[in-house]
Amino acid sequence: MALPLAISFFTFQQIAYLVDSYKEKTKEYDFLTYVLFVTFFPQLIAGPIVHHKQMLPQFNEKNRFFNNKNFSLGLFVFSIGLFKKVVIADKLAVPATYGFDVAESLDLVNAWFTSLSYTFQLYFDFSGYTDMAIGIALLFNIKLPVNFNSPYKALTIQDFWRRWHITLSTFLRDYIYIPFGGSRKSNFNTYRNLMITFILGGLWHGAGWNFILWGGLHGFALVIHRAWQLHSNIKLNKWLAWFITFNFINITWVFFRAKDWDSARKVLQGMFDFTNFSVTEKYQWLADFLSAYDIVINRVNEYIIVEVESNVAVYILLSFILVLLFRNTSERIENFSFSWQTSVYSALCFSVALLFINKNSEFLYFNF
Template structure:
């Protein structure tokens, strides 16, 4: 909401918006499907749609598609994201209370939160797109399978795409963008990401989250430059893609630990568990007592229970890595605005996964709706409501 007002004021100042009708402005700022968490919509891409007569005609196919997208988003939020929360929250709470986390516990919490925030936020964005489409309005696509990215540059073209566009248009480019040499470009990237992190909250954890992504982007752009100068072509084979995708996902996961943790020390406690399963040092027997006197603490949360966590997180990982996203399945009706222009169009899914008004898809929708309604009793607020 705040970013939309900033964009509107800047565009009015620069003369990009010449329509100053107060009622139109009120409609722009109160259009409820994307009021709280986005996607971030610009005035000149949504207001012309309200002037089209077609949106005032009942379109059953559009209504069916909008309802489908809405319930897919609700399912992602209350069934998948809130289901993952029960595996993420105890780990971060244990870190906050200074427990020593084992290898499995640390990875469980980090992976669960990495998946939770995606399904939570993308679920909300799908619900917003679906609600807007019920009224015949297309708003920007906000997520495009970001965890399938092969680089951090690609990740930010797929994650919270409307925020990436805002930071590019109203922060990065006004600071000079890439027009004043590589050093200035990298400095602008770092400043943009640091300010983007600080916007989420006045805490060092958010600053470090933004700073990490800034460093990742600088390294990514620098590596591309080095490759070009050496004439080195990146491997397009399966191993190269697997390595790049895994490295990107791990980098993003590490950054999410700082984003979720209540303090830097809590985040470092979790990252320490990534590589050093300290809990098992207790197996040292009498030597453990001496190590404890030297300041090595052996208490642990003992939360990891085994198969349930592994199965749930593994299924969620398979969904984000292998399954088509909602936009791919709904591509025939194009219910969203394509805003960045540079993102790669993902391949079309098999024909049986492409949505069409049919009895089969109606049954899928009913199952998603019933599962979502039954899960509402445990539902929590959307994660991004606090920002």
């Protein structure tokens, strides 16, 4: 069934406005201002999901004049977003697409390459779009809300949802979770509300069982996290907590990406089949090394992901470094000052991104 592009994004904006109007929490705005709020083009197609309290007050006379600082910051943020999308996300899309949609089977190494490639592709694609939207809006003196805050640094699943797609998390909290009762009553009701909220959050992404399962898994993880907080005094080591959280997110993204159950099963089966290794001839040294520990690796010469994108391991490693060790965009915005260093940084990101633009590619969240 064909639906209008980005219907879920602008529908949420208007749901929030209608609910708040019913509760008499909105001010009177003329129709033209409201239409501008709904159709403001930088964030219209793929977010962030803006709230009327954040946006409508900015459409005033003061913001209609050129602002040098906002313009410079906008170009800076836009360049970072373009670099994320074109240089990183589009490169990671190659092994992710091959693993999910083309390969008939995957061994352990290539299954993990597939899942991790998509995990980072999704982040750099969506956060890159958000950065570009924030940057373009700043050119017009409009400040869009922060939508990502280093989500892959999260130490718990609750922490992850406070960092990932923040505007969606806020909407689900304010207009579904709290109206259902939130955590105000019994623990059972709290757990029920969490499950309902995240199953509906899964459905927001698409009317498919894979999205329902993805949302249900995240809702269940939040239930487990809350129960752990209430009934256990054990505090996990920081690195162990990160490892568990990141791998849970990485595994559940498989259901989010897979087109059908068979595709999801193929990737997950490969990720946990520790007897199924295969390498090409140039990786024979690895097979020889592991054979001493009774780990048998099948040497094959067929087309596998390692050969689809020979630098996929490097891109995944660089992605880990970028998301764990570098400052995120919101931190760069807070510390921004116009200087020759920031000018060179922006120009370098923009120029490299232009060199990498060699084909048409859509943003993943256009689908939603």
